Amino acid sequence: xxxxxxxxxxxxxxxxxxxxxxxxxxxxxxxxxxxxxxxxxxxxxxxxxxxxxxxxxxxxxxxxxxxxxxxxxxxxxxxxxxxxxxxxxxxxxxxxxxxxxxxxxxxxxxxxxxxxxxxxxxxxxxxxxxxxxxxxxxxxxxxxxxxxxxxxxxxxxxxxxxxxxxxxxxxxxxxxxxxxxxxxxxxxxxxxxxxxxxxxxxxxxxxxxxxxxxxxxxxxxxxxxxxxxxxxxxxxxxxxxxxxxxxxxxxxxxxxxxxxxxxxxxxxxxxxxxxxxxxxxxxxxxxxxxxxxxxxxxxxxxxxxxxxxxxxxxxxxxxxxxxxxxxxxxxxxxxxxxxxxxxxxxxxxxxxxxxxxxxxxxxxxxxxxxxxxxxxxxxxxxxxxxxxxxxxxxxxxxxxxxxxxxxxxxxxxxxxxxxxxxxxxxxxxxxxxxxxxxxxxxxxxxxxxxxxxxxxxxxxxxxxxxxxxxxxxxxxxxxxxxxxxxxxxxxxxxxxxxxxxxxxxxxxxxxxxxxxxxxxxxxxxxxxxxxxxxxxxxx
Amino acid sequence: xxxxxxxxxxxxxxxxxxxxxxxxxxxxxxxxxxxxxxxxxxxxxxxxxxxxxxxxxxxxxxxxxxxxxxxxxxxxxxxxxxxxxxxxxxxxxxxxxxxxxxxxxxxxxxxxxxxxxxxxxxxxxxxxxxxxxxxxxxxxxxxxxxxxxxxxxxxxxxxxxxxxxxxxxxxxxxxxxxxxxxxxxxxxxxxxxxxxxxxxxxxxxxxxxxxxxxxxxxxxxxxxxxxxxxxxxxxxxxxxxxxxxxxxxxxxxxxxxxxxxxxxxxxxxxxxxxxxxxxxxxxxxxxxxxxxxxxxxxxxxxxxxxxxx
Numbered sequence: 001x002x003x004x005x006x007x008x009x010x011x012x013x014x015x016x017x018x019x020x021x022x023x024x025x026x027x028x029x030x031x032x033x034x035x036x037x038x039x040x041x042x043x044x045x046x047x048x049x050x051x052x053x054x055x056x057x058x059x060x061x062x063x064x065x066x067x068x069x070x071x072x073x074x075x076x077x078x079x080x081x082x083x084x085x086x087x088x089x090x091x092x093x094x095x096x097x098x099x100x101x102x103x104x105x106x107x108x109x110x111x112x113x114x115x116x117x118x119x120x121x122x123x124x125x126x127x128x129x130x131x132x133x134x135x136x137x138x139x140x141x142x143x144x145x146x147x148x149x150x151x152x153x154x155x156x157x158x159x160x161x162x163x164x165x166x167x168x169x170x171x172x173x174x175x176x177x178x179x180x181x182x183x184x185x186x187x188x189x190x191x192x193x194x195x196x197x198x199x200x201x202x203x204x205x206x207x208x209x210x211x212x213x214x215x216x217x218x219x220x221x222x223x224x225x226x227x228x229x230x231x232x233x234x235x236x237x238x239x240x241x242x243x244x245x246x247x248x249x250x251x252x253x254x255x256x257x258x259x260x261x262x263x264x265x266x267x268x269x270x271x272x273x274x275x276x277x278x279x280x281x282x283x284x285x286x287x288x289x290x291x292x293x294x295x296x297x298x299x300x301x302x303x304x305x306x307x308x309x310x311x312x313x314x315x316x317x318x319x320x321x322x323x324x325x326x327x328x329x330x331x332x333x334x335x336x337x338x339x340x341x342x343x344x345x346x347x348x349x350x351x352x353x354x355x356x357x358x359x360x361x362x363x364x365x366x367x368x369x370x371x372x373x374x375x376x377x378x379x380x381x382x383x384x385x386x387x388x389x390x391x392x393x394x395x396x397x398x399x400x401x402x403x404x405x406x407x408x409x410x411x412x413x414x415x416x417x418x419x420x421x422x423x424x425x426x427x428x429x430x431x432x433x434x435x436x437x438x439x440x441x442x443x444x445x446x447x448x449x450x451x452x453x454x455x456x457x458x459x460x461x462x463x464x465x466x467x468x469x470x471x472x473x474x475x476x477x478x479x480x481x482x483x484x485x486x487x488x489x490x491x492x493x494x495x496x497x498x499x500x501x502x503x504x505x506x507x508x509x510x511x512x513x514x515x516x517x518x519x520x521x522x523x524x525x526x527x528x529x530x531x532x533x534x535x536x537x538x539x
Numbered sequence: 540x541x542x543x544x545x546x547x548x549x550x551x552x553x554x555x556x557x558x559x560x561x562x563x564x565x566x567x568x569x570x571x572x573x574x575x576x577x578x579x580x581x582x583x584x585x586x587x588x589x590x591x592x593x594x595x596x597x598x599x600x601x602x603x604x605x606x607x608x609x610x611x612x613x614x615x616x617x618x619x620x621x622x623x624x625x626x627x628x629x630x631x632x633x634x635x636x637x638x639x640x641x642x643x644x645x646x647x648x649x650x651x652x653x654x655x656x657x658x659x660x661x662x663x664x665x666x667x668x669x670x671x672x673x674x675x676x677x678x679x680x681x682x683x684x685x686x687x688x689x690x691x692x693x694x695x696x697x698x699x700x701x702x703x704x705x706x707x708x709x710x711x712x713x714x715x716x717x718x719x720x721x722x723x724x725x726x727x728x729x730x731x732x733x734x735x736x737x738x739x740x741x742x743x744x745x746x747x748x749x750x751x752x753x754x755x756x757x758x759x760x761x762x763x764x765x766x767x768x769x770x771x772x773x774x775x776x777x778x779x780x781x782x783x784x785x786x787x788x789x790x791x792x793x794x795x796x797x798x799x800x801x802x803x804x805x806x807x808x809x810x811x812x813x814x815x816x817x818x819x820x821x822x823x824x825x826x827x828x829x830x831x832x833x834x835x836x837x838x839x840x841x842x843x844x845x846x847x848x
Contacts (some may be wrong), residue, residue, distance in 0.1 A: 050577065050809065052623035059578065133590045135577065148586040201623050220624050220632065221805070222797040223707050246707070246795075249805060252688075253795040256703040260696045390808075421571030421810060428575055428582055439580045453581070461582045 036537035039241035041227075042520060044265040044533065045254040046245035048221050052201025055187040056127030056134040062247070064184055065530055069226055069243060070206035071187040072234045074101060074120070075178070081291075081345060081445030081527030083182050086234040087115055087207070089164070091181070096173040096482055103164040108231050109190040110211045117166035121158045123189035126197075128155055136185040138460060139443075142177065144169045173480040175487045176446040183444050209236045209534045210243055221247060236534045239522070243533050258515055264538065265523055265531050267514040271392065274332045274513075281515040289336060290529040291343045291442035292510035293450060296385050296400075297464040297503065298435040309376040314502040315358050316369035317383070320407035321400055322361040327508055330395045334513060338506035341495050342450040343442065345527045348488030355499035359506055363407045370408045382411040384434035388423045389416040393437055396507075427463050438463060438504055445527045447491040451475060455503050466503035544831065551827045555820060559612075562819045563605050566812045572597075573810025577621070608813065612820075618813030620806070626817045629802060634821070636709045637791075637798035641783035643711070643718035648726040649776060656733025656772075657765060663738055671734070675727035687720045687793040704795040717794040721787055725779045732775055736768035743767075770840055777833030784829065785822040 049063030055071060058064055074088035085091075089102040107115040126132055128140035131151040140146050144157030157169035170177060180186065188207065193200040203215055209232045212218065213225035227242035246263070248254040251270035257263035259280060269277045278285045298314055300306045305313060323337035336344070338359055339351045373379070383404060387393040397414035404412040415434050417423040426432040440461075442449045452475055453459050457467040471494050478490030512529035521537045574591050575583070592598040596607050611618055617626035659668040678686070694716055695703030701716040740746065741764050749759045788800035795801070799818060806814035837844045 048622065048805065050621050059581075130586060130590060133587060133594060135583075135587075137587060138584060148584045198623060219707070219797075220620075220622065220629065221802055244707075248704075248795050249801045250792045250795070253704045253793060256691055256696060257795075260699065260703045262702060262704070262706070417570070419569070419571050419576075421569070421573050421576035423571070424575045424578075424580075425571045428572075441579075460584065461580065463582060 036239065036521065036539055037241070038239065040519075040538035041242040041244055042240050042264050042533060042536050042538055043244045043246060043262070044531065045248050045251075045257075045263060045267065046224070047249075048247045049218075051135065052198065053204045053218070054134070054193075054197065054201045055123070055184045055189070056132075056136045056139075057201075058184060059135045061530070066224055066226070066245065067184045067187065067204075067206075068208070068530065069210040069533060070204060070208045070212065070229075071184065072107075072206070072208040072232065072236070073184070073187045074103075074181040076234070076236055077182045077445060077527055079524045079526055079532060081347060083179055084235050086182075086236070087188070088181075091178045093178075093482075096175045096177070096480060097170050099168045099170075099177065100161075101166055101168065104233075105164055107207060107233055109192075109205050109207045110229055110231065111190060111192055111205045113190045113192065114163075115188055115207050116163045117160045118163075119188035119190060120186075121160050121166055122191075122194065123187065124158060125154050126189065126194070127185055129153055134185075139180065139183065139185040142170045142172070142174050144171055146171075172476075175479050175481050175484070176444075176448050179446045180444045180449075208232060209234065209238045213242065223247060236532075238534045239537050240534075258517060261517055261519075263517065264520045265514065265516045265533070265536065267512060267525065267529060267531055269513045269515065274334055277513065277515060284516050284518070286512070286514040286516070286523070286525055288512055288525055289344045290510050290512040291345050291445065291527055292439065292529075293338065293341065293343055293441075294335070294437075294439045294507045294510060295338070295341075295504035296435050296507065297438045298505065299432075299464040301430075301465065302433070302435070303381070304373075304377060304379060309373045311501065312369050312373035312376075313379075314505065315500075316366045316373065316408060317404060318358050318502055318505045319360070319362045319366035319369065320404050321505070321507070322403055323359070323508060324361070326396055326399045326403075330399050331508075335508040335510055338508050341455075341498055341504075341506055342447050343509050346442065346445050346447055346450070348447045348484075348491065350492050353492055353499060354496040358499055358502070366407050367409075370410075379410060382413060384413055384415040386415040386417060386423055386426070386432055386434045386436040388418075388420040388437075390419050397437070400507075430465075436463070439510075442528070447488055448475065448478065451491060451494060451498075455498060462503075464503050466501070468497060468501060471497045471501075544835075547827075547831050547834075551824070554827065555823060558823045559609070559816055559820050560605065562816050563608060563812065564601070566810070566815050567601050567604065569810060571810075573812075576810065604812075608816065611813075617817040620811055620814050621809060626814050629814060630817065630821060633797060633799045633802045636796060637784060637800070639709065639711065640714050640718055640721065640787075640791075640796060640798060641780060643714055644722040644725075644783055645776065645780050647718060647722040648729055648779070651722075652726045652729030653733050653765075653769075653772065656730040657737055657760070657768075659730065660734040660737025660768075661741070661760065661764075663734075668734070671730055675730045678723045678727035681723075683720065683724060683787075684789050684793060686723050687717075687790055690716055690720045691793060705797070709797060714796070717790050717796055720794075721783065721790050725775075729772060729775065732772050733768060736771055737764055740764050740768045766840065770837065773836055773840060774833060777829060777836065781826045781829040784825050 046065055047062035050060050051057045051063055053063055053066060055067050058067055072086045074086060075083040076086045078084050087103055087107055089104045091099055091101050093099045103117060109115060124140055127134045128137055128146055129151055143155050145152055145155040160166045190205050192205055203212060209229055210226040211229040213227045218224045223244060223246045225244050228238045251268050252272060254263060254266050255270050255273050258266045298305050300310060327333060327335045327337055339356055340353045342349055385397050387397050394414060401412040401414055404410060427436055440450060440454060453461045455462060455466050455471060456475055457472050474490050474494035478487040481487040512525055516523045519538050523536050524532045526532050574588060596604050619625055620629060655671050659671045662668055691703045695701050702713050705713040746763055749763050788804045791798045791801040803818045
């Protein structure tokens with residue numbers, strides 16, 4: 001998952017109007033402006049990458065935004081999150097377990113090397129090997145030969161057939177594997193990268209629509225300058241001369257620059273401007289749903305939350321929360337009440353998952369369920385939700401606590417920890433004794449990504465230790481399907497089980513809100529909340 | 540004199556060691572695992588986490604970690620940030636920006652502060668004096684971020700006189716607005732300090748003597764009054780320069796100045812021990828040197844003060 005550092009620490013990401021995926025973002029027509037200048041440089045906001053610019057070692061948006069611009073993978077995602085072939089000619093499979101990938105010919109890295117099957121295989125092997133300590137190594141865990149316990153230099157599941165063909169064998173059928181291939185961890189690396197990977201991380205050589213503007217284009221903590229890569233022949237045709245990403249420590253500073261005309265595109269409005277940005281920017285304000293799901297988890301191991309009693313209590317808590325009111329009052333309509341466990345921007349999303357009335361506020365029903373649970377074992381103590389105080393979560397946690405107090409007539413409160421690191425540590429080593437805030441930003445636009453890593457038995461981010469064999473079986477069935485519709489149907493059925501068990505209480509989807517300046521046009525935000533910079537024109 | 544300086548510099552060594560130790564300890568004692576935070580809401584695989592801990596020596600006990608760090612310092616190796624940049628490079632890149640900003644701010648507060656304070660003090664009770672007092676009171680009472688946001692909005696966005704944030708390379712013209720904001724509070728302090736000091740001095744016997752000797756105000760005010768009123772002001776300016784040099788987190792953040800304060804703040808958020816400790820070490824060093832310079836400056840202003848023994 002891509003982590004938005006500023007989102008974590010300042011609750012910046014988020015907006016209103018859900019489901020207006022394309023409605024608010026269209027840049028309108030270009031004919032009202034002077035003709036676009038193909039050499040104009042677009043300026044946008046970003047944050048200092050937390051890691052060297054190596055695709056398999058970047059897991060946050062600051063670096064991800066740059067990598068997506070300077071590298072091209074097998075596929076890229078269009079504005080709706082649909083994968084479109086970029087370097088790939090075709091990706092074929094008969095059983096969703098063995099994939100044959102053919103590359104287009106004639107693509108090159110900016111140092112002149114050809115983009116071959118070997119470049120992909122080398123990069124993936126590098127990313128997967130334990131000794132290389134790559135933050136995104138888990139992306140390769142489904143490939144045959146992958147191990148977390150010992151260093152594997154070459155994955156047995158990757159075989160180069162010829163210069164433009166390679167095959168991937170997975171440990172088990174994984175229907176959405178091709179959908180994942182647009183994520184940065186799957187980008188190819190040139191041979192030059194392996195000669196000195198540290199130097200490469202500072203001055204990466206890519207094959208994407210943009211390239212670094214010479215040696216040292218990455219000015220740490222300040223900005224990075226990218227220019228159009230004329231040798232790129234993939235699908236993302238660049239309609240401007242380049243992209244300069246300025247790193248801001250605070251979103252307020254970036255917003256000031258946008259208003260003053262010093263910044264073309266901003267992809268995160270500071271909370272201080274939530275009330276005013278739509279009037280400041282008019283139709284240049286962007287408001288659309290993002291692939292970010294927010295929730296809080298109540299682990300089984302907490303007293304009163306196991307078995308039938310726990311099930312009733314979780315349902316009662318979920319129905320005692322008035323999501324509409326909180327998104328309106330606390331978030332000024334910059335979040336959208338949740339209807340499922342994924343996100344409306346994901347293909348296969350459904351508002352009609354069976355049992356999702358449990359996400360609708362119903363004070364009477366909630367109290368009834370709570371009383372039923374009390375009949376099994378009377379409630380004692382205080383219900384608490386842990387959160388990190390450096391992330392702007394206090395507002396909604398207090399609101400939820402108050403609603404629980406009023407509806408269920410119990411003691412409820414927030415349990416703040418000073419830093420994100422602290423609360424994550426308690427969650428990871430399972431020492432946390434309360435419910436806790438959780439969230440998920442999708443790695444790739446697929447339903448499974450919101451379900452498998454979070455709720456499958458023993459999954460990596462299953463912080464509440466949820467386990468339900470029926471749910472696991474449906475996920476497995478979905479991954480074994482060969483048609484996307486059939487797979488999505490299984491994943492929706494799997495969510496119906498979650499609606500009953502509520503391993504986490506779904507709260508809302510975060511939206512992306514941003515804006516752009518008068519000089520630029522055709523600004524669209526992708527499914528992952530990052531603007532499609534290549535498409536932007538500047539007059 | 541030379542012995543005095545040498546003694547002061549030697550004194551700096553234990554202070555430096557003590558501060559690096561304390562800061563390192565504080566970063567170490569910060570609750571939570573910085574590596575886990577690197578993964579956001581995703582839980583990393585334990586084996587991978589173990590490898591990363593080894594790389595940053597985070598699996599070692601505190602003293603071993605500290606010795607690794609100290610050992611590095613003696614080889615002028617301050618470590619590497621998570622993004623792969625040597626900390627020495629970060630230092631070399633951010634301090635010049637902050638130094639430019641500090642000098643600009645110091646110039647503003649010094650020139651305007653002393654001039655206005657002097658006129659106020661000489662014409663005590665007049666309209667100029669009264670308005671200077673009111674304005675300085677307002678500036679002192681405003682928290683710096685309020686001044687910063689107001690300045691950014693009115694001068695930067697509404698009037699468009701300045702860029703609201705600092706552009707690439709932090710050129711001087713972009714630094715003027717943040718420097719004015721940074722200078723605002725100290726400016727007000729200096730006005731008040733100079734004013735009261737001038738009022739005190741101008742009633743002293745030697746000034747009366749000078750007047751009765753028939754010297755003109757043009758000579759008495761700068762040479763006799765001002766020079767003798769400056770000692771408290773210089774002390775203030777000196778320490779203030781030290782404060783300015785170690786960065787202004789809030790102001791640098793609001794104006795997006797790629798300087799020391801902003802970088803340190805980000806490093807703290809990321810839990811980057813080596814960056815935090817190195818920055819603080821250099822800051823302590825600067826503070827010690829500036830304080831020494833201030834002490835030496837006393838002797839220049841007031842010949843009665845002697846350091847030689």
